[in-house]
Amino acid sequence: MEYRNxxxxxxxxxxxxxxxxxxxxxxxxxxxxxxxxAALDAGINLVDTADMYGNGESERIxxxxxxxxxxxxxxxxxxxxxxxxxxxxxxxxxxxILDAVDASLKRLGxxxxxxxxxxxxDPDTPLEETLETLNDLVRWGKVRYIGCSNYxxxxxxxxxxxxxxxxxxxxxxxxxxxxxxxxAIEREVIPASLxxxxxxxxxxxxxxxxxxxxxxxxxxxxxxxxxAFQGERFTGRWFTDRNFDLVExxxxxxxxxxxxxxxxxxxxxxxxxxxxxxxxxxxxVEQVQANAAACDVALPPEIIQRVDEASADFV
Numbered sequence: 001m002e003y004r005n006x007x008x009x010x011x012x013x014x015x016x017x018x019x020x021x022x023x024x025x026x027x028x029x030x031x032x033x034x035x036x037x038a039a040l041d042a043g044i045n046l047v048d049t050a051d052m053y054g055n056g057e058s059e060r061i062x063x064x065x066x067x068x069x070x071x072x073x074x075x076x077x078x079x080x081x082x083x084x085x086x087x088x089x090x091x092x093x094x095x096x097i098l099d100a101v102d103a104s105l106k107r108l109g110x111x112x113x114x115x116x117x118x119x120x121x122d123p124d125t126p127l128e129e130t131l132e133t134l135n136d137l138v139r140w141g142k143v144r145y146i147g148c149s150n151y152x153x154x155x156x157x158x159x160x161x162x163x164x165x166x167x168x169x170x171x172x173x174x175x176x177x178x179x180x181x182x183x184a185i186e187r188e189v190i191p192a193s194l195x196x197x198x199x200x201x202x203x204x205x206x207x208x209x210x211x212x213x214x215x216x217x218x219x220x221x222x223x224x225x226x227x228a229f230q231g232e233r234f235t236g237r238w239f240t241d242r243n244f245d246l247v248e249x250x251x252x253x254x255x256x257x258x259x260x261x262x263x264x265x266x267x268x269x270x271x272x273x274x275x276x277x278x279x280x281x282x283x284x285v286e287q288v289q290a291n292a293a294a295c296d297v298a299l300p301p302e303i304i305q306r307v308d309e310a311s312a313d314f315v
Contacts, residue, residue, distance in 0.1 A: 001043025001295055004276050007172035008197025011114070011145055013074050015270045016295050017046035017201060018288070019281035023061045024054020026226070027283050032058075036065035038285045040072055042292035048175075048201065048279050050078035050119055051104050063108035070110060076201070077104050078119035078149055078175075092122035092130040101142055117147040117175055121155050128162055135168035147173030147198070153188035160196045171198055173276065178202035180250060180265060180311035181210060181243055187315065190274040199276030205269040206262055206280065210238050210247060213261050217244040249310040257303045266294035268307045 003012040018039040023032040036047060047066065049058045059077060066073045079100035082090035090096060101116065116137065122130065137143040148159065148171050156174060163170045174193050176185045178200065185200070193200060206212055209226050215238075221227035227234045247261070254264040269278045282288045299307075 001045075001292075003045070005199070006115075006145070006201075006276050007147075007193075007199035008170075009145060009172040011074065011172065013046040013201075013277050014044045014295075015275075015277055016044055016266070016292060017048050017076075017277045017279045018044050019203060019279040020047065020049045020058045020062055021053045022058075022226075022281055022283050023049070024057020029061050029064070031284070032061040033065040034285050035282050035288055036062060037069075038288040039282075039292070040066075040069060042288060043295075044288075044292060045072060046074045046076060046201070046277050048076045048078075048203075049108075050081070051083050051100055051107075052078075052081045052119070056083070056103070056107050059104055059107040063110060067109055074114045075108065075110065076115035076117065076147075077108070077113055078117040079104065080119040080122060091125055092118055093125045094129055094133040097130065097133045097137070101137060105142065112141060113143050115145045115147055115173065116143040117149050117173070119149050121148075121151055127159060128166070131159060131162055131166070131168050135163075135166075138169040145169075145172050147171050147175065147201070149175035151176075151189075153192035156189070156192050156196060156198060160198075171196075173201050174198045175201045175203060175279075177204045178269060178272075178275070178278075179205050179207045179211065180268065180307060181207040181238075181246055181314055183311060183315040194274050200274050201277045201279060202269060202275055203279045205266055205278040207243070207265075208234060208238050210243055211250065211261055211265040213251075215239070215247075217241070246311060246314070250307065253303065253306050253310060256306075257299065259297055259299075262291065263294040263297050264299070264303075264307070266291065267297040267299045268304060270295070271299060271304060 134146045254261045280291045
């Protein structure tokens, strides 16, 4: 497994991360624990969750899985989305962040979070309030590093500017969506992040499963798949002729390169500038092992170029 510095920090993370958003919904406790253990055994040290995943169940399962392996894990979680009915049960205010971190620590069964990320931009809270609170959490030792997720380029630059002026702990990472089917971050987010020292921890590198090969144009989603679980919310976004055309183009490139489609896509994502780690979810142990094998795939420059050209209209 290759380990990379996360942004402009000394923290080293595996180039593939384990995503756990299915824990507590499609994946139960026993299977979730086995999946985490399989990921660690494969050399994956970055485990990503959030307080909203499974209404907190994901964090609880992850915490149980790493209890006797805590030192081997770079534990990342997120907060900011709504987790209750109260007026302060969402957002990036000092009130909500402090409550959310304490609740996450309790569910995770740990004294500290390695990487705490703002899950979204909060337009209703002064940015200085959010960043000062995160700085306090780092000073107190509850959080070791901080990052953000789903930010626009200008939001990244503004946040880091405040952190530098005020002497606050800096964001070291950004978590956006990225795959051949969505390359929008290449326009502004990647250049801004590279300039400001943030590494990308990208989610949906397989486009929600579109590039796993399990979905076929015109066919119903397989039982137990993400598409079957989410229904129209998933198929309405991913099951388009444009996307399936891309799948067919990439399948041809994968065959020429003598690799599977998911390995082609994951290796391409992990080779792109600015990407520190790619989050890959799993609902079975076998999926972890199959996905981790992509870390050993080294694509020739000409194959990377072919994928770039095949997906050029998705930038």
